[in-house]
Amino acid sequence: MSTVIPSSPEPKASLKARILGTPSAGPFLVLLAFGLIFALTNPRFLATHNLSIILQQTVIIGVLAIGQTLVILTAGIDLAVGAICVLGTIIAGKMVNLGYDPVLSMGFAILVCTAAGLSAGGLISALRLPPFIVTLGILGILTAALRLISAGGAFAVRDPFLAWTGNTLKLGGFVLTYGVLIMVALYAIVWYLLNETKWGRHVYAIGNSPEAARLVGIPVRRHLLSVYLAAGLIYGIGAWLALGRIPNADPNAMQTANLDSITAVVIGGTSLFGGRGGLIGTLIGALIVGVLRNGLTLAGIDPLWQDLVTGILVIIAVALDQMSRRRN
Amino acid sequence: MSDVNNSQSMATTSAPIVLEARNVTKTYGHVTALAGVDFELRAGEILAVVGDNGAGKSTLIKALTGALHPTSGEILLDGRPVNFKGPLDARHAGIETVYQDLAMAPALDIASNLFLGRELRAPGILGQVFRRLDKKRMREEARRAMSELKFRLPSIDNPVEALSGGQRQGVAVARAALFARKLVIMDEPTAALGVRETGQVLELIRSIRERGLAVVLISHNMPNVFDIADRIHIMRLGRRAAVVTPKTHSMNDVVAIMTGAATA
Numbered sequence: 325m326s327t328v329i330p331s332s333p334e335p336k337a338s339l340k341a342r343i344l345g346t347p348s349a350g351p352f353l354v355l356l357a358f359g360l361i362f363a364l365t366n367p368r369f370l371a372t373h374n375l376s377i378i379l380q381q382t383v384i385i386g387v388l389a390i391g392q393t394l395v396i397l398t399a400g401i402d403l404a405v406g407a408i409c410v411l412g413t414i415i416a417g418k419m420v421n422l423g424y425d426p427v428l429s430m431g432f433a434i435l436v437c438t439a440a441g442l443s444a445g446g447l448i449s450a451l452r453l454p455p456f457i458v459t460l461g462i463l464g465i466l467t468a469a470l471r472l473i474s475a476g477g478a479f480a481v482r483d484p485f486l487a488w489t490g491n492t493l494k495l496g497g498f499v500l501t502y503g504v505l506i507m508v509a510l511y512a513i514v515w516y517l518l519n520e521t522k523w524g525r526h527v528y529a530i531g532n533s534p535e536a537a538r539l540v541g542i543p544v545r546r547h548l549l550s551v552y553l554a555a556g557l558i559y560g561i562g563a564w565l566a567l568g569r570i571p572n573a574d575p576n577a578m579q580t581a582n583l584d585s586i587t588a589v590v591i592g593g594t595s596l597f598g599g600r601g602g603l604i605g606t607l608i609g610a611l612i613v614g615v616l617r618n619g620l621t622l623a624g625i626d627p628l629w630q631d632l633v634t635g636i637l638v639i640i641a642v643a644l645d646q647m648s649r650r651r652n
Numbered sequence: 653m654s655d656v657n658n659s660q661s662m663a664t665t666s667a668p669i670v671l672e673a674r675n676v677t678k679t680y681g682h683v684t685a686l687a688g689v690d691f692e693l694r695a696g697e698i699l700a701v702v703g704d705n706g707a708g709k710s711t712l713i714k715a716l717t718g719a720l721h722p723t724s725g726e727i728l729l730d731g732r733p734v735n736f737k738g739p740l741d742a743r744h745a746g747i748e749t750v751y752q753d754l755a756m757a758p759a760l761d762i763a764s765n766l767f768l769g770r771e772l773r774a775p776g777i778l779g780q781v782f783r784r785l786d787k788k789r790m791r792e793e794a795r796r797a798m799s800e801l802k803f804r805l806p807s808i809d810n811p812v813e814a815l816s817g818g819q820r821q822g823v824a825v826a827r828a829a830l831f832a833r834k835l836v837i838m839d840e841p842t843a844a845l846g847v848r849e850t851g852q853v854l855e856l857i858r859s860i861r862e863r864g865l866a867v868v869l870i871s872h873n874m875p876n877v878f879d880i881a882d883r884i885h886i887m888r889l890g891r892r893a894a895v896v897t898p899k900t901h902s903m904n905d906v907v908a909i910m911t912g913a914a915t916a
């Protein structure tokens with residue numbers, strides 16, 4: 325029995341260790357740093373009006389990044405995010421313009437987005453194709469199809485229901501849109517699913533090791549399907565939020581949605597290798613992207629530079645992730 | 653000492669057969685992993701499965717636990733033929749497996765890994781309607797299981813990847829012990845461990861037998877096998893070459909049978 329050591333009480337982690345151990349601490353510091361730089365260089369940055377604008381600008385990427393987080397947590401990647409969302413805006417817009425009931429139109433559009441997510445998931449889980457290729461293929465197909473449906477051009481969508489998510493309300497002097505509230509609610513719901521339910525646990529388990537997940541009896545393929553379905557549903561809701569921000573259905577919109585949503589997820593500390601990270605980080609990551617774009621715009625810097633900076637950020641974030649993985 | 657051993661081996665030779673395989677084969681294309689293997693495990697015994705690399709040990713236990721479908725042959729649990737569609741079926745039937753690669757999610761904490769795939773839900777509305785996990789109870793149960801097995805861990809909230817090899821193995825074995833109702837199968841549980849950690853895991857295996865469960869132990873380590881096993885099933889070229897006991901055969905005998913230099 326010499327090998328058996330009696331168990332002792334667990335040491336409580338110190339506050340400092342707990343803060344440093346929190347995965348979203350790093351991204352939060354990055355957000356603070358950017359905020360500080362912009363606040364010091366431009367007095368308009370911290371104005372409540374501007375902060376409210378940043379939130380509103382973050383809504384679409386923020387919501388798309390929720391779906392992207394789910395997919396990346398399973399060690400996948402979704403390159404059809406923007407395309408599926410644009411699909412939603414075009415379907416809803418076309419139907420309303422044809423005289424269909426707006427609620428029905430939006431509902432149908434969200435359903436189609438969900439179906440698009442489901443078909444990506446189906447190809448990935450049933451045929452075991454790499455998510456990268458499947459979603460790249462869907463991106464190509466949708467991009468072409470959308471231009472055909474909308475005969476190439478953008479069109480205006482004037483409907484109070486479709487635009488409702490852009491309506492503002494005042495919360496203690498702070499102007500918010502319903503879209504912001506919907507985003508916050510979506511984060512809360514999906515956070516709960518990921519952290520407090522078996523479904524979320526299994527998302528992490530599959531991202532960590534699909535083989536281990538299979539061996540402990542998790543129906544891996546069915547679970548993957550549910551993840552892509554949830555992502556599609558979220559992109560559909562994103563389409564409604566997009567129509568609230570700009571009452572336009574444009575087949576050429578959201579060209580940077582892939583870059584921005586992946587950047588938000590990865591800067592937020594979720595590993596591209598799957599199984600590590602979470603939604604709080606993604607929300608912070610989306611805010612970083614929003615703050616960066618807003619601050620650079622305020623400084624009068626060309627949007628192309630914003631893409632460039634975002635691109636650099638995502639590469640740095642992935643490099644850090646890779647390095648920390650190698651150390652383990 | 654010898655009395656204890658005698659009564660144990662008496663018990664195992666007369667104990668009923670819990671798990672049995674008859675003429676099981678498994679081929680991968682042109683590779684024959686199992687060439688018609690027989691297997692029997694008796695209640696309450698520790699049965700070691702030994703054999704050279706590639707002899708088919710891992711494939712045999714995967715076939716026994718539903719992790720793969722045999723090409724042909726029959727598997728019986730308590731004398732009744734079973735057809736496991738997957739590892740979950742075997743688990744439902746009371747068979748727990750510690751796989752060579754442990755089947756753990758490294759980034760998840762110890763308690764999550766112990767309950768992976770059979771998480772506990774909170775009581776009442778929170779659990780039934782909102783599907784909320786009972787993290788507190790899972791943590792408590794995990795702590796209890798680890799201390800019952802007298803296995804020390806730094807903290808149940810640590811991710812598994814932060815543990816040493818021996819601690820990880822301890823968690824995997826504890827998971828099996830926690831849920832097994834009939835038997836536990838372990839594939840090379842001490843292969844990557846140092847002497848002290850190996851000792852701890854062997855202690856765990858004994859405490860599983862003390863709970864009345866049968867244990868199948870796949871191992872390369874002859875001294876360990878002779879230390880702990882009641883009987884030894886020797887694999888060679890995808891078949892059972894012999895079943896011997898540590899009392900009737902020496903390590904040299906077993907190695908000779910394994911390599912084909914001798915027959916039982």
Ligand SMILES: Nc1ncnc2c1ncn2[C@@H]1O[C@H](COP(=O)(O)OP(=O)(O)O)[C@@H](O)[C@H]1O
Nearest residue numbers: 680683684685704705706707708709710711712
């Ligand atoms: N998935 C597989 N595909 C092809 N061949 C395999 C596979 N799994 C095992 N084998 C082959 O089957 C034989 C037995 O393997 P295994 O059961 O792992 O042996 P052991 O565990 O005794 O070392 C080996 O020749 C191995 O290469």
Ligand SMILES: [Mg+2]
Nearest residue numbers: 709710711752
């Ligand atoms: Mg093996």
